[in-house]
Amino acid sequence: MKNITLIILTFIVNLSFGQTENVINDLTIKNDIISQRQSEIIFEKARIFPNHTQISIAIIKNGKINYYGIIKESDTISTIENQKSVFEIGSISKVFTSTLLADFVIEGKVKLNENIGNYLKTSIKNNIEISFVDLANHTSGLPRLPINLDLTKVDLKNPYKEYKEKELKEYLSKHLELSNKGKNQYSNLGAGLLAYILSKISDDKYENLLQNNIFSKYDMQNSTTDITKIKGKLVTGLNNEGKEVPNWDFAVLAGAGGILSTIEDLSYFAISQFDYSNNELKLTREKTFEINENMDIGLGWHIIKSQSENHWYWHNGGTGGYSSSMVIDEKSKNGIIILSNVSAFNPNMGNIDKLCFELMKTLEKE
Numbered sequence: 001m002k003n004i005t006l007i008i009l010t011f012i013v014n015l016s017f018g019q020t021e022n023v024i025n026d027l028t029i030k031n032d033i034i035s036q037r038q039s040e041i042i043f044e045k046a047r048i049f050p051n052h053t054q055i056s057i058a059i060i061k062n063g064k065i066n067y068y069g070i071i072k073e074s075d076t077i078s079t080i081e082n083q084k085s086v087f088e089i090g091s092i093s094k095v096f097t098s099t100l101l102a103d104f105v106i107e108g109k110v111k112l113n114e115n116i117g118n119y120l121k122t123s124i125k126n127n128i129e130i131s132f133v134d135l136a137n138h139t140s141g142l143p144r145l146p147i148n149l150d151l152t153k154v155d156l157k158n159p160y161k162e163y164k165e166k167e168l169k170e171y172l173s174k175h176l177e178l179s180n181k182g183k184n185q186y187s188n189l190g191a192g193l194l195a196y197i198l199s200k201i202s203d204d205k206y207e208n209l210l211q212n213n214i215f216s217k218y219d220m221q222n223s224t225t226d227i228t229k230i231k232g233k234l235v236t237g238l239n240n241e242g243k244e245v246p247n248w249d250f251a252v253l254a255g256a257g258g259i260l261s262t263i264e265d266l267s268y269f270a271i272s273q274f275d276y277s278n279n280e281l282k283l284t285r286e287k288t289f290e291i292n293e294n295m296d297i298g299l300g301w302h303i304i305k306s307q308s309e310n311h312w313y314w315h316n317g318g319t320g321g322y323s324s325s326m327v328i329d330e331k332s333k334n335g336i337i338i339l340s341n342v343s344a345f346n347p348n349m350g351n352i353d354k355l356c357f358e359l360m361k362t363l364e365k366e
Helices: 004-010 036-046 090-106 132-136 165-175 188-202 206-215 251-257 263-272 279-284 350-365
Strands: 024-026 054-061 064-073 076-079 289-292 295-297 302-305 311-318 323-329 334-340
Touching: 036 054, 036 064, 036 350, 054 263, 054 350, 064 263, 090 132, 090 188, 090 206, 090 251, 090 279, 090 311, 090 323, 132 188, 165 188, 165 251, 188 206, 188 251, 206 251, 263 323, 263 334, 311 350, 323 350, 334 350
Parallel strands: 024 076
Antiparallel strands: 054 064, 054 334, 064 076, 289 295, 295 302, 302 311, 311 323, 323 334
16 A cells, blocks of 8 residues: 555556466346446456455445455355455554544544644653644654564564554654655554554543444444454455465554454445534545645545546555455445455455446446
């Protein structure tokens, strides 16, 4: 996700069709759920992935939700009911962290332009000031990851696991440095820090804030940051070769990518965005920064200036065993949500975003 615009505008993927010539298309066409063209797009984008891949899709048309799931087994792609299956959603978690921030703002607990240092007991190196909005729209100048998280020394199968509150406090007090402040610089650290601060303000855990302020409100019964609390079926994450990999524990940086969810739950959250009376969600979609001529950013959401007159609100995510993508159009009440067990390190993971946007375009044409 280093170059988000590049992903959207070019969808450069490293396809190796020689390995997929014999993949069998056993997808079922359901007229009330999916069209022939949509089925073709799904097969085209999915056939490159390894066996045991699952992709769970929500198709929202005029506010009505339909689900379509696929699985690849023995080089055959078939349909499967997996809307209640649980996946890691990766960086889509940032939208939820920013939604918590919006809730805090609406309730008067914080202001977007306030300095986060006012709410931390931990000392900040050189009294550097960073605002809440800086963290939510990636303009703080913070790096992608903290300097004291050395990826050469951690277990890359679960890289964030040992980065806890002690390490974050040490970073803030001893290592904090900003570069390109005021410019868009994607930061997992920033989103994780935002969740940490909101937890400190409320004197509650990030998980509890999500459950009490978002998940319970939107009937997201199978969403959590605590893998031990999963009620539904957890889909196992895969590496590039289709072998099982462990789930990631984001520890103190959970706000950057630690949520597990289902497309059913995410669909409920998505259609809630179409309620114009919901000031909390509306605030997250308001433009806070212009990235370039094709994209703005709100609080968490990336705002794509699509070819139609409407804006698309988008985020994607990726972890060691999963990739996700979610886009909504509040005016047309359309949306596509995709969860998968395709690794973020799979060279073809860009197909997940491409699938998301191509399916979204089919909704505009119908």
